[in-house]
Amino acid sequence: MNKTLRTFLRRPAGIVGLTLLGLVCLVAVLAPLLYPASPWDIAGMPFARPGEDGMVFGSDTLGRDIAAGVVHGARVSLIIGVTSTIAALAIGVTLGAVAGFAGGMTDRVIVRITEIFQTIPNFVLAILLVAILTPTLSTIIFSIGLVSWPPLARLTRSQVQSVAQREFVQAARCQGQSAASVLVRHVLPNAISPIIVTGSLTVAAAILIEAALSFMGLGDPNHMSWGYMIGAGRTVIRQAWWMSVFPGLAILLTVVAINLVGEALNDALNPRISRS
Amino acid sequence: MRLLRGIVTKLAGIVLAILVIATINFTLVHSAPGDPASVMAGQSGATDEKFLEELRAEYGLDKPFMVQLGTYLKKVVTLDLGYSYRQRRPVNELILDRLGPTLLLTLSAFFLSLIGGVVFGTLAGLRHGKWSDLAISLVALLLYATPVFWLGLMLVLIFSIQLEWLPAFGYVDMRASSFGRLEYAWDVLRHLFLPAITLGAIYMAVYTRLMRASLIEVAAEDHVKTARAKGLGEGAILRGHMLRNAALPVVTFAGLQVGALVGGAVVVETVFSWPGLGRLTFDAVTARDYPVLLGIFLVMSVLVIVANILTDLLQRLIDPRIAVR
Numbered sequence: 238m239n240k241t242l243r244t245f246l247r248r249p250a251g252i253v254g255l256t257l258l259g260l261v262c263l264v265a266v267l268a269p270l271l272y273p274a275s276p277w278d279i280a281g282m283p284f285a286r287p288g289e290d291g292m293v294f295g296s297d298t299l300g301r302d303i304a305a306g307v308v309h310g311a312r313v314s315l316i317i318g319v320t321s322t323i324a325a326l327a328i329g330v331t332l333g334a335v336a337g338f339a340g341g342m343t344d345r346v347i348v349r350i351t352e353i354f355q356t357i358p359n360f361v362l363a364i365l366l367v368a369i370l371t372p373t374l375s376t377i378i379f380s381i382g383l384v385s386w387p388p389l390a391r392l393t394r395s396q397v398q399s400v401a402q403r404e405f406v407q408a409a410r411c412q413g414q415s416a417a418s419v420l421v422r423h424v425l426p427n428a429i430s431p432i433i434v435t436g437s438l439t440v441a442a443a444i445l446i447e448a449a450l451s452f453m454g455l456g457d458p459n460h461m462s463w464g465y466m467i468g469a470g471r472t473v474i475r476q477a478w479w480m481s482v483f484p485g486l487a488i489l490l491t492v493v494a495i496n497l498v499g500e501a502l503n504d505a506l507n508p509r510i511s512r513s
Numbered sequence: 514m515r516l517l518r519g520i521v522t523k524l525a526g527i528v529l530a531i532l533v534i535a536t537i538n539f540t541l542v543h544s545a546p547g548d549p550a551s552v553m554a555g556q557s558g559a560t561d562e563k564f565l566e567e568l569r570a571e572y573g574l575d576k577p578f579m580v581q582l583g584t585y586l587k588k589v590v591t592l593d594l595g596y597s598y599r600q601r602r603p604v605n606e607l608i609l610d611r612l613g614p615t616l617l618l619t620l621s622a623f624f625l626s627l628i629g630g631v632v633f634g635t636l637a638g639l640r641h642g643k644w645s646d647l648a649i650s651l652v653a654l655l656l657y658a659t660p661v662f663w664l665g666l667m668l669v670l671i672f673s674i675q676l677e678w679l680p681a682f683g684y685v686d687m688r689a690s691s692f693g694r695l696e697y698a699w700d701v702l703r704h705l706f707l708p709a710i711t712l713g714a715i716y717m718a719v720y721t722r723l724m725r726a727s728l729i730e731v732a733a734e735d736h737v738k739t740a741r742a743k744g745l746g747e748g749a750i751l752r753g754h755m756l757r758n759a760a761l762p763v764v765t766f767a768g769l770q771v772g773a774l775v776g777g778a779v780v781v782e783t784v785f786s787w788p789g790l791g792r793l794t795f796d797a798v799t800a801r802d803y804p805v806l807l808g809i810f811l812v813m814s815v816l817v818i819v820a821n822i823l824t825d826l827l828q829r830l831i832d833p834r835i836a837v838r
Contacts, residue, residue, distance in 0.1 A: 353530045355769070356821060358813045360776025361794070362537075365810050368798050369545045369552065441658070448660045449780050453798055467663055471784065474666055475674055482670075485663035492658035 245505035254497025265311035272305035324382025333393025359384035396428035594808035604808040615789030626716035634724020656718035665784040768824030
């Protein structure tokens with residue numbers, strides 16, 4: 238593990254990504270200290286340019302502080318990104334592991350379902366789910382998780398299939414351990430590293446889906462989010478560029494950071510695949 | 514014979530997929546908070562009781578669950594996608610009206626991203642390790658992390674508001690009725706430019722990275738070394754021995770991305786007021802017009818399935834060794 242950590246830190250992508258991501262996390266954690274008032278509160282005059290009226294990023298059409306929104310939005314983005322990825326992992330890894338380990342009819346059915354879910358335009362399904370279930374943090378997380386699992390299932394299946402062939406797995410079976418125990422104790426731990434890499438990239442994708450949903454007006458109305466801010470500033474972009482530019486930069490920064498970390502993780506965890 | 518069997522398996526797959534999608538729709542309507550009839554009527558506020566009664570009778574909502582599912586699937590198969598109470602029109606008519614612009618936008622973006630990705634990826638791959646490779650890779654990394662709707666807004670900010678080169682939204686100019694045919698086409702093209710670039714750019718970034726990696730791999734293969742050893746020029750080697758091989762995984766991947774592309778079109782159309790299915794989705798979301806949303810989801814899924822078949826054919830054009838699966 239130590240060696241993995243060293244490889245990770247030797248990649249510039251890893252250092253840059255980790256620093257940026259650390260910064261975003263710090264801002265998210267410190268949001269209530271940096272901007273104690275609710276980001277929905279009016280903080281000054283409307284349409285204030287960046288720097289005017291004591292607001293570094295300016296204010297929106299109602300006079301709400303853009304900077305406060307950006308800082309508080311980091312919390313929502315990160316929470317939704319991580320939890321919906323956990324949901325996607327729960328579905329994807331379970332289905333993929335069962336398919337890869339059981340084989341036969343079970344495998345064929347799961348593969349078929351995964352293929353269908355992969356052809357479905359997943360953002361459109363997410364819109365449909367959130368719209369019908371009404372937008373709240375939990376329905377958004379559920380919906381993003383439900384549309385993000387297929388790549389994880391495919392990957393887990395192929396990983397489990399290849400690990401299950403190995404001798405130590407056969408040895409465990411010969412000892413009379415139950416199938417579930419062999420799968421959880423011996424197969425999965427050895428199949429996990431590419432899943433971690435793909436999982437980290439899923440977080441980035443989930444953040445982008447959440448932003449697009451709240452841009453379409455399907456965000457949780459109780460939480461300030463970056464997508465919502467851009468959606469609200471869109472109609473007045475001719476007069477007020479700052480309302481959409483800053484939240485967008487925040488999304489870009491966060492997603493780049495996560496992708497860089499994912500890439501460095503890939504180099505560190507799968508040394509054979511990454512070096513060409 | 515094998516060809517025939519391949520086609521039959523494909524068709525069976527399509528039918529299965531449509532049934533699964535329709536079942537998802539149906540389950541959603543039934544798991545939504547509230548009575549399924551009012552969900553299908555859309556939360557338009559003033560839903561009248563008579564219309565709800567009609568819906569209950571039409572979909573047999575008092576019958577057992579499985580019978581209802583059967584009724585719904587039968588309707589879907591006969592292309593009856595329900596009625597938008599809000600817009601007072603059948604859903605399939607609404608969708609048919611908007612299909613053209615969406616196809617135009619997604620197809621343009623698809624080919625733009627594929628061609629751009631292959632070109633830039635080839636440039637980057639050939640200059641592997643040089644600064645232009647680095648620059649292309651960096652831009653690709655940034656684009657890949659950009660929310661598509663924000664990219665659209667930024668392009669509007671630069672090219673429509675600051676430079677005033679291109680229109681910011683719409684499909685044609687308001688004066689279009691007085692335009693000649695050529696003038697009309699040119700105007701649509703001008704309106705199409707920004708949305709297509711926006712939608713295509715992110716996928717172009719993905720394909721660029723993929724093409725670059727793929728080309729670097731192909732360049733190391735024995736048959737390329739042989740071609741070089743027998744004295745072929747670099748251009749001929751690239752055209753004759755490398756491009757097809759390197760582009761194949763990109764096309765395969767592009768086929769898998771069509772679903773995401775269609776999803777991206779929803780957001781891009783919203784940004785640019787492009788009068789397609791995406792804009793219809795946005796309006797339906799705002800009005801909570803569920804029959805329209807359900808119909809769009811079904812139609813878009815079918816579009817993706819059709820697109821997958823087409824990319825399969827495209828792959829076969831590039832690589833004649835691929836047989837019908």
